[in-house]
Amino acid sequence: MITQLAEWHGRKSRIPFDMFALARSADDARRAGKLRHIYHRGQDLAWDGQEVLASLLAKHGGIHVPPAKARALGKVFEMILWGELAAWKVSAELADELVPLEAKMAATAQAHDEARHFYVMYDYLQALGYTPTKVDPFSQRVLDLVLGARRMTHKLLGMQLMLETIALTIFGEVRDSGVEPVLCELLRYYEKDEARHVGLGTQFLPTLLRGERGIEAAETMLFQLRLVFWATASLKAMEPDLHELGISAHHLNERGKEIQTKAFAEMWAQMGGTPPSHAAVTRLLDGVDAAMFPGVGVDVSVGERVKRFFAAARAPIATPA
Numbered sequence: 099m100i101t102q103l104a105e106w107h108g109r110k111s112r113i114p115f116d117m118f119a120l121a122r123s124a125d126d127a128r129r130a131g132k133l134r135h136i137y138h139r140g141q142d143l144a145w146d147g148q149e150v151l152a153s154l155l156a157k158h159g160g161i162h163v164p165p166a167k168a169r170a171l172g173k174v175f176e177m178i179l180w181g182e183l184a185a186w187k188v189s190a191e192l193a194d195e196l197v198p199l200e201a202k203m204a205a206t207a208q209a210h211d212e213a214r215h216f217y218v219m220y221d222y223l224q225a226l227g228y229t230p231t232k233v234d235p236f237s238q239r240v241l242d243l244v245l246g247a248r249r250m251t252h253k254l255l256g257m258q259l260m261l262e263t264i265a266l267t268i269f270g271e272v273r274d275s276g277v278e279p280v281l282c283e284l285l286r287y288y289e290k291d292e293a294r295h296v297g298l299g300t301q302f303l304p305t306l307l308r309g310e311r312g313i314e315a316a317e318t319m320l321f322q323l324r325l326v327f328w329a330t331a332s333l334k335a336m337e338p339d340l341h342e343l344g345i346s347a348h349h350l351n352e353r354g355k356e357i358q359t360k361a362f363a364e365m366w367a368q369m370g371g372t373p374p375s376h377a378a379v380t381r382l383l384d385g386v387d388a389a390m391f392p393g394v395g396v397d398v399s400v401g402e403r404v405k406r407f408f409a410a411a412r413a414p415i416a417t418p419a
């Protein structure tokens with residue numbers, strides 16, 4: 099009787115007892131090996147955030163930037179700060195919900211990294227004299243869209259493949275600008291970690307995407323387009339601050355597309371090639387970029403923007419090296 103009662107309660111369990119019984123293709127097994135490697139690399143390369151930031155501040159004698167630049171840095175990296183918290187939440191959810199062992203391990207390692215990214219960025223902003231409050235509504239939309247996604251596929255696509263690559267792009271541009279030496283050196287630590295997180299996306303998404311059919315695939319495409327739309331609006335809102343830091347939003351966008359294209363190409367290579375829909379999306383993005391980012395202070399009429407959109411959308415698509 100008690101046995102039956104326990105079994106009745108046990109019909110639904112949060113423990114996936116069949117996780118090792120799942121059928122696996124040779125490709126899935128190879129990618130699982132890479133995901134396991136991501137977990138161990140995360141363990142080997144974990145850095146002490148408190149120690150690193152303190153030593154960089156000592157090395158450069160603190161942070162010395164003019165007030166206007168400090169404010170612009172604060173605004174851009176406040177967006178990164180909340181993005182790190184979003185990444186922490188998403189990776190913790192993935193660590194909980196993904197079933198295959200190696201993907202779960204990689205997501206768990208990422209959650210550990212993102213906790214460090216979040217508290218170190220907060221400490222850096224404090225040292226900069228900037229108090230984080232709230233981001234612009236467009237950047238918030240981007241973060242909320244990924245956090246609010248109901249399907250794990252969308253969370254993984256949105257965070258690991260799209261937002262992580264946007265963060266890598268911003269880090270690269272800020273580092274190249276050399277605007278503030280403490281931050282520029284600190285970002286190297288972030289970049290190494292974020293590259294592993296993109297790896298979780300490129301290695302595990304194929305397994306999830308392959309299971310998608312018809313309407314699900316269309317929903318994923320729509321989700322991606324919504325994210326691109328709000329991310330472009332967020333970049334537009336950030337443009338004056340980037341300009342203050344000596345960074346061109348157009349250049350940042352170009353670099354971002356290149357990094358993202360590489361990540362997507364790596365993922366599609368695992369799935370047997372680039373889908374035809376990709377060319378249409380790339381053309382659309384090239385057009386939006388040309389129309390939206392003529393440069394700060396460059397006055398362009400609506401008619402001229404439309405012309406620029408079509409000219410860029412019709413131009414040959416650049417392929418990543």
Ligand SMILES: [Fe+2]
Pocket residue numbers: 182185211212215292
């Ligand atoms: Fe991060």
Ligand SMILES: [Fe+2]
Pocket residue numbers: 185212262291292295
């Ligand atoms: Fe990350």
